[in-house]
Amino acid sequence: MAYTVKQVSEITGVTKRTLRFYDKIGLLRPAGMTEAGYRLYDDNNLELLQQIMFLRELDFSLKQIKDIVTSSQYDRKQALIRQGELLNRKAERLKALAELAIKTSRSIEGSVNTSMNKKEMFKEFDMSRITEHKNKYAGEVKQRWGNTDAYMESQAKTAAYTEEDWKRIHKFQLSNVEQMARLFKQGVAAESDEVQRLVKEFQQFITDNFYNCTKDILRGLGEMYVADERFKAYFDKYAEGLAVFVSKAIQHYCK
Amino acid sequence: MAYTVKQVSEITGVTKRTLRFYDKIGLLRPAGMTEAGYRLYDDNNLELLQQIMFLRELDFSLKQIKDIVTSSQYDRKQALIRQGELLNRKAERLKALAELAIKTSRSIEGSVNTSMNKKEMFKEFDMSRITEHKNKYAGEVKQRWGNTDAYMESQAKTAAYTEEDWKRIHKFQLSNVEQMARLFKQGVAAESDEVQRLVKEFQQFITDNFYNCTKDILRGLGEMYVADERFKAYFDKYAEGLAVFVSKAIQHYCK
DNA sequence: ATAAAGGGTGACGTAAGGTCAGTGTCAATA
DNA sequence: TATTGACACTGACCTTACGTCACCCTTTAT
Numbered sequence: 001m002a003y004t005v006k007q008v009s010e011i012t013g014v015t016k017r018t019l020r021f022y023d024k025i026g027l028l029r030p031a032g033m034t035e036a037g038y039r040l041y042d043d044n045n046l047e048l049l050q051q052i053m054f055l056r057e058l059d060f061s062l063k064q065i066k067d068i069v070t071s072s073q074y075d076r077k078q079a080l081i082r083q084g085e086l087l088n089r090k091a092e093r094l095k096a097l098a099e100l101a102i103k104t105s106r107s108i109e110g111s112v113n114t115s116m117n118k119k120e121m122f123k124e125f126d127m128s129r130i131t132e133h134k135n136k137y138a139g140e141v142k143q144r145w146g147n148t149d150a151y152m153e154s155q156a157k158t159a160a161y162t163e164e165d166w167k168r169i170h171k172f173q174l175s176n177v178e179q180m181a182r183l184f185k186q187g188v189a190a191e192s193d194e195v196q197r198l199v200k201e202f203q204q205f206i207t208d209n210f211y212n213c214t215k216d217i218l219r220g221l222g223e224m225y226v227a228d229e230r231f232k233a234y235f236d237k238y239a240e241g242l243a244v245f246v247s248k249a250i251q252h253y254c255k
Numbered sequence: 256m257a258y259t260v261k262q263v264s265e266i267t268g269v270t271k272r273t274l275r276f277y278d279k280i281g282l283l284r285p286a287g288m289t290e291a292g293y294r295l296y297d298d299n300n301l302e303l304l305q306q307i308m309f310l311r312e313l314d315f316s317l318k319q320i321k322d323i324v325t326s327s328q329y330d331r332k333q334a335l336i337r338q339g340e341l342l343n344r345k346a347e348r349l350k351a352l353a354e355l356a357i358k359t360s361r362s363i364e365g366s367v368n369t370s371m372n373k374k375e376m377f378k379e380f381d382m383s384r385i386t387e388h389k390n391k392y393a394g395e396v397k398q399r400w401g402n403t404d405a406y407m408e409s410q411a412k413t414a415a416y417t418e419e420d421w422k423r424i425h426k427f428q429l430s431n432v433e434q435m436a437r438l439f440k441q442g443v444a445a446e447s448d449e450v451q452r453l454v455k456e457f458q459q460f461i462t463d464n465f466y467n468c469t470k471d472i473l474r475g476l477g478e479m480y481v482a483d484e485r486f487k488a489y490f491d492k493y494a495e496g497l498a499v500f501v502s503k504a505i506q507h508y509c510k
Numbered sequence: 511a512t513a514a515a516g517g518g519t520g521a522c523g524t525a526a527g528g529t530c531a532g533t534g535t536c537a538a539t540a
Numbered sequence: 541t542a543t544t545g546a547c548a549c550t551g552a553c554c555t556t557a558c559g560t561c562a563c564c565c566t567t568t569a570t
Contacts, residue, residue: 006516012377020518021558036566038517050376054356057349057380062557080360087353091346094312098342101309105335121305122267125312261547275549276527291535295546317526511568517566535550540542 002032003041012049027066028052051076054083058090096124117131169209176202180246181238199253219254257287258296267304282321283307306331309338313345351379430459435501436493445504454508474509 005016022028023039028049030039048069055065068074104121176198183195199218206213235243260271272403277283278294283304284295303324310320348448359376431453458473490498 004516013380015558016517017559025557034517034566037519038516038566046376050359053377053380056353057352077360077363080356080363084353084356084360087349087356091349093354094342094346094349097309097312098339098346101339101342104305105332105339108332108335119266121301122308125268125308127551132257259547270527271548272528280526289535289548291548292550293535492515511570513568513570515568516563518546520562522559525556527544527555529554530552532550533555534547536547537545 001043003046005039005041008041008046008049011046012053014049014053015030022049022052022062025066026064027062027069047076051079054080054087057176058083058086093124100124176205176240177238180249181242184239184242184245190245191252195249196253199249203253216252218250256298258301260294260296263296263301263304266301267308269304269308277307277317280321281319282317282324302331306334309335309342313338313341348379355379426459431460432490432493432497435495435504439497439500445500446507449507450504454504458508470509473505475481 001243003011005019008014008019009016019028019039028045031042031045034040051069052065056062057069060068068079100121100123110183179198180195183192183198188194203213203215203218206218235246258266260274261276263269264271274283274294278285286297286300287295289295296440307320310323311317315323320343323334355376355378434453435450436455438447443449454473461473490501494500
């Protein structure tokens with residue numbers, strides 16, 4: 001079953017522009033294209049789109065949504081159940097707000113001011129409880145990702161690497177650490193733009209060649225560089241104290 | 256009771272930046288200013304802010320909110336009651352979505368595809384019911400505003416009209432309706448250019464001689480021409496069914 | 511064969527703030 | 541009295557998630 005943009009738009013209520021946008025940012029890539037470059041969606045696309053819409057309804061940003069649904073840890077069935085819970089929670093918040101509105105309206109006796117407590121007037125608007133759970137949900141996926149998953153992805157990727165690839169990788173790694181060492185010896189701060197740029201390059205490098213290196217994972221690496229003697233030795237070979245320096249730079253970058 | 260930005264921010268959960276923004280766009284002007292230019296809010300400001308937050312929760316745009324709360328027709332108590340209803344409606348939509356999520360999750364049996372109907376998968380996302388009511392709410396205020404206001408404008412204008420003016424007015428009205436009747440009898444469609452031109456002339460005529468006849472108001476007139484027996488009789492005197500014809504022409508024009 | 515309907519890209523616009531830089535003010539403390 | 545830290549101000553630019561517009565190409569129906 002292939003659907004054109006228009007059809008998808010009609011089935012789902014999402015505008016054509018939005019579909020093109022989601023394609024562009026890589027959130028929802030159509031399953032295929034015609035020769036003329038027309039987008040063609042399939043049933044999987046529709047299922048994903050439904051997921052996206054649920055998550056949007058819960059006010060996740062598109063970026064977060066992308067992280068969530070592209071995680072290999074992602075299990076649609078489990079996700080739907082969690083989403084159901086969160087939607088209920090949100091509904092309850094709205095119910096409470098509705099009650100507050102009614103209650104407030106009753107506290108207005110004609111022109112007499114039976115004024116409510118000010119804080120009470122805004123109590124139900126508080127979103128922290130929901131936000132907290134949202135973060136937990138977004139986190140749940142990422143957390144596990146960091147551990148088992150990154151490793152497996154890395155294994156899968158590197159299995160196919162040629163000698164050429166490995167050369168390239170070593171070359172980059174060497175260049176990156178040498179630049180770090182140079183700046184470190186020059187006394188440049190770990191928080192400086194130059195150093196931070198190197199950290200960013202490093203993160204991108206890991207992502208490109210091994211696994212999706214999120215900030216959480218990167219932070220983990222940074223900690224390891226000082227905690228694990230082998231890594232520490234590797235860095236300190238270039239300059240005494242470089243491990244700590246790099247670790248600091250990474251911590252700062254991940255804030 | 257005067258509150259600083261920080262205090263308001265703490266009581267309501269709205270950020271300082273947002274408060275400044277609302278001030279800038281004229282949505283929530285602080286009751287006073289210190290000599291140094293510090294904003295000072297009072298209890299009325301807080302009440303208004305609560306209103307704003309309710310309306311935001313209902314996804315009204317700030318512009319709409321401004322229109323609503325600055326309307327002369329605005330009655331806070333009534334508004335709170337309406338808002339309570341709308342919030343409940345929104346909560347129910349979320350409940351339905353939650354159920355859909357659960358239902359969808361159950362339709363996934365391991366890897367077996369008990370696929371749901373595609374349209375069903377997106378049914379509950381449809382916002383038209385809520386949007387409709389929202390428009391109604393935003394409209395309600397404007398409606399009354401438009402009417403009473405147009406009426407007063409009209410009164411002011413016509414008070415100064417001479418007999419000469421009235422003759423001119425009657426003449427136009429007669430000519431307009433007669434042309435309508437002629438085209439109608441000839442079987443010309445209500446959507447045709449000729450008829451539409453007459454409608455446009457009519458709108459301009461009202462605007463010039465009575466009050467600013469917006470499309471909204473014109474639409475209202477069109478509805479009245481069939482709903483109100485006296486108007487209906489006036490038109491049907493020229494030709495049986497003319498009232499409906501004119502009404503249709505106006506509806507088409509106002510799209 | 512031609513028009514209408516649908517598709518494409520790219521550029522620009524918008525709403526509702528967030529973020530940052532630079533500066534002024536107030537209350538309390540040293 | 542001087543200073544310091546919290547709080548305030550403005551203005552400029554950044555961001556997200558699209559809408560809108562202009563302009564051009566395909567597909568389908570007549």
